[in-house]
Amino acid sequence: MLSSTSSRFSLKNLVQVSILGGLAYLLTYLSVPILPMAPYMKLDFGDIPILLATVLLSTRSGLIVALLRAVLYFVFTGVSLINMIGISALLIASLTIVLSVTLVNKLVQNNAKYVIMILFETVMLTLVMSVLNYFVITPLYINLTGFKLSFSLLDSVLYTVAPFNIIKGLFIGIVFVIVYNRSNAWEKYKEKR
Template sequence: MNQSQIYKIIMISILSAISFILMLISVPLPFFPPFLKFDIADIPAYIGFILFGGGVGVLIIAIKIIIYGFLVSSEPIGPIANLLASLSYLIPIYIIYVKSKTSKSLITGIVVGTLFMTFVLSILNYFILLPLYGMILDQRAVFENVKTLVTVGIIPFNIVKGILLGVVIYIVHTKLIPILKKQKEKSTL
């Protein structure tokens, strides 16, 4: 195993651990249902996408969810929803940014990622995730209010989440990614 492969494995491990820790530091946003919490756990995965490619970014997300599922979660719906949110948000950003690698493409990716995540999670929450959540936790109110939860909770929450994450991603991309790219180049020497 060469030095760049060792560096990559170490970075995947560090980014996955940081992502898990950041997932634990989640906060409810005002005016949203309490089960919808905001965190910046997708930032390490974004770094993995940019430094090492899509496969590594997805791997970091998967490791974060597996660790969270085994150590923290008392039910499977939250981690599954988080996995789907992370993938539906970050993959469009990565695909759009990689084509031209400009600030404009990054911002376009963030907008598309926010809209795609909002769309995907609205559909999945309406038909699958919220009904399962209500069934697992035996909460009849969730069954009776799925449409309201999606329109008043899920849709606006994901738009706000996408925008807030987008601001952090933009800052990380302009300030931290250049430093990490130089560090990565040194590891291949």
């Protein structure tokens, strides 16, 4: 049984993580394609609750929220190998964002922290997803579906995967900073009352 004070992951944290996981799952459906040549790559808001869990609760909470979102999405969108590839990519992207933000949050304590956080998270997301798409994700998808690229794999990564992740990283980072600053302002307002 969970103790409300002695457990490192209290019932309160469990509820918060569950709510943020459900919210992250729902916000994944609020998505838009941003590159005409890759309409299957969609930008969504699902990483915002994951980052809130990371910064407001703990890195472990952020990782759990990311995993919870991926599991919920996998279960409710259909259990298939092809779906698993996309959801695995989604999870890896979220984990990359969480770990990048955590690292900057621990190492940088000045006014430029948010700018550094957004830039570092964007660079890491772009590098990790580009390498994974070149060596694993895209070749696996091609082998399983018989899909034919209209240009080389390298061009696909350079002209679709990398730009998509640059846009996603900047977008997620900027929206997160805005939401986080608003939530901090709200907390300060409540404390004064």
